[in-house]
Amino acid sequence: MSQWATRSDLLTSLTKKWRNQTLLKHWLQGSLEFPMRLSIRRPAGKELLDLYPQVASWIQGWQLETENEPVTLVFEEVRNRHIQTQQIPRYLHIECAQDLWQWLGCAAEVSAFEALHDDLTEQWPALTTVLQQSPFKYLELAAQKNNLIAVLRWFETYPHSGLYLRQLDISGVHTKFIEANKRLINDCLQAILPPEQFDASIISLGHSGFERKFGLDYDRPGIRFRILDKRYRLAGLSDLIIPLEQFAQLSLPVKHVVITENKINGLAFPALDDAIVIFGLGYGAELLAEVPWLSFKNIWYWGDIDTHGFNILAQFRKHWPQTRSMLMDEQTLLICQALWVEEPKPILQFDTTRLQQSEREVLEGLWQQRWHTRAIRLEQEVIPFHLLEAELDMLGDAERNPQ
Numbered sequence: 001m002s003q004w005a006t007r008s009d010l011l012t013s014l015t016k017k018w019r020n021q022t023l024l025k026h027w028l029q030g031s032l033e034f035p036m037r038l039s040i041r042r043p044a045g046k047e048l049l050d051l052y053p054q055v056a057s058w059i060q061g062w063q064l065e066t067e068n069e070p071v072t073l074v075f076e077e078v079r080n081r082h083i084q085t086q087q088i089p090r091y092l093h094i095e096c097a098q099d100l101w102q103w104l105g106c107a108a109e110v111s112a113f114e115a116l117h118d119d120l121t122e123q124w125p126a127l128t129t130v131l132q133q134s135p136f137k138y139l140e141l142a143a144q145k146n147n148l149i150a151v152l153r154w155f156e157t158y159p160h161s162g163l164y165l166r167q168l169d170i171s172g173v174h175t176k177f178i179e180a181n182k183r184l185i186n187d188c189l190q191a192i193l194p195p196e197q198f199d200a201s202i203i204s205l206g207h208s209g210f211e212r213k214f215g216l217d218y219d220r221p222g223i224r225f226r227i228l229d230k231r232y233r234l235a236g237l238s239d240l241i242i243p244l245e246q247f248a249q250l251s252l253p254v255k256h257v258v259i260t261e262n263k264i265n266g267l268a269f270p271a272l273d274d275a276i277v278i279f280g281l282g283y284g285a286e287l288l289a290e291v292p293w294l295s296f297k298n299i300w301y302w303g304d305i306d307t308h309g310f311n312i313l314a315q316f317r318k319h320w321p322q323t324r325s326m327l328m329d330e331q332t333l334l335i336c337q338a339l340w341v342e343e344p345k346p347i348l349q350f351d352t353t354r355l356q357q358s359e360r361e362v363l364e365g366l367w368q369q370r371w372h373t374r375a376i377r378l379e380q381e382v383i384p385f386h387l388l389e390a391e392l393d394m395l396g397d398a399e400r401n402p403q
Contacts, residue, residue: 004058005041007065010092011103014038018104024135027097028117028128036094037074043088055086062089070099112142119145124152126191137184147173148185155189159197160215182210189214221287223247224280228272229254239267244287251293252276256395258326259288259316260302262381272392282312289319300395302326305333306377307347310355310363317354327383327391330362333371335387336378343377 017023026032040062043055066073076090094100101107116138120127131138141148154170161168165175178185182205189198199213208218220243227238232252234240242250256275260266266279281287288294299320303309305328316323348367352360365371 003041004043006058007062010038010040014100014104018106021134021136023100023104024110024113025132028132028135032097034094034096034100036100038092038094040089040091042090055088059087059089066092070094070102109139109142113139116142116145116148119149120188123149124188124192127188130187130191133187134184141181141184144177147177148181148188151178151185152188152192155197155214156193159193162215162217164217165211186210186213220244223278223287224266225276225278226266226269227252227254228258228269228275228277230271232276244290248291248293255298256300257294257297258300258302260380261304261312262379264381265302268385270389270392272395286315288316294320299323300326301328302380303328304377304379305362305366306343307350307363307366307375308343309377309380310352310359311347311350313359314351314354321354325356325359327380327387328362329358330365332383332387333362333378336383337371339382340372340376340378343375346375 014023023032043051043058047055062073072093072095073089074091074093075087078086078088094103097110098107101110113135117131120131150170150173154168165178168175168178186205190200198215202209202213205213207221210216211218222241223244224239224241225247227233227240230238232254254274254276256272258269258272258275258277259281260269260277260279261282263280266277269277269279278288299316299322301313301316301323302325303312309328313323313325313328343366346366352363355363366376369375
């Protein structure tokens with residue numbers, strides 16, 4: 001009897017298809033066919049004879065459970081010479097989509113989505129495909145459809161406005177609505193705006209990607225750096241944070257640019273002739289790629305000795321092949337063995353062609369767990385200060401005695 005289908009079985013199966021958006025997507029695409037027939041697994045011939053009481057109870061259960069529902073239970077006549085003719089449930093008949101939604105208990109949601117869909121596609125037919133891709137996400141906005149329509153109209157009317165989100169004067173719409181729904185608004189705008197009204201090359205909406213893509217102003221990323229040579233201080237200032245665009249135009253007359261991720265490393269970095277130190281960027285190579293004068297400087301990258309550190313180094317070299325690593329060698333790693341920690345999420349593969357042979361050997365040693373049975377890392381901030389001073393002395397000697 002456990003293999004005989006129940007009303008709950010069929011309802012559960014369809015509910016899963018509703019929750020994973022399959023039913024709604026097929027309905028929007030016109031591929032949900034009606035009338036719909038849902039086959040019912042029923043007792044086999046021998047079971048009708050051997051398990052007659054259970055069969056009778058199963059049939060009665062179907063009749064009672066579907067009696068007042070928007071579905072029709074269709075029977076099939078089964079003849080058996082040992083018992084009287086039986087009417088056995090064969091399938092459920094669902095006449096139309098409205099009956100299906102009512103049976104699933106989602107008629108109100110579909111009605112709200114249908115109203116949203118019709119209002120949007122009437123004005124922008126190109127949104128039909130967008131709505132079909134993620135119907136549930138837009139269903140969440142059904143109660144705020146007027147806000148969505150107003151936002152789309154605004155961007156359509158004022159491309160490349162150069163305003164901050166906070167400045168957008170859209171009647172009845174708070175900018176928090178846009179902030180909370182950037183991904184959905186992005187998908188809609190991509191479908192309805194002419195190509196010249198947005199930057200299609202911007203895929204990620206992080207780092208003010210939405211604003212940059214649709215011509216809004218935004219909080220420009222700041223570059224924090226220290227001027228290590230007091231001769232080049234700006235109005236007496238040595239520790240500064242300035243917008244990326246201004247940093248790109250700065251072009252200080254220094255020879256060396258040290259880049260380190262750790263904030264304390266940057267703050268404690270010792271004085272150095274003809275040098276600045278940039279810090280706190282992490283995976284910030286793409287930001288600094290907008291700084292043309294770095295191409296003419298000696299660049300030193302000081303990161304963690306772990307897979308992420310070498311990956312960042314490789315990314316910097318994509319923009320500045322002259323980049324040299326600092327304190328990311330095997331000798332430093334082994335001297336600081338007592339300071340190793342486990343790398344929680346090592347990168348298992350990336351392009352290493354931009355790494356030097358000695359750097360690649362250290363990275364491969366980390367991957368192969370040459371020095372420990374676990375993935376290890378040596379964080380830059382724990383390296384003893386005297387090792388940094390010795391490294392800088394070598395840099396000074398190289399400057400004074402070029403080969």
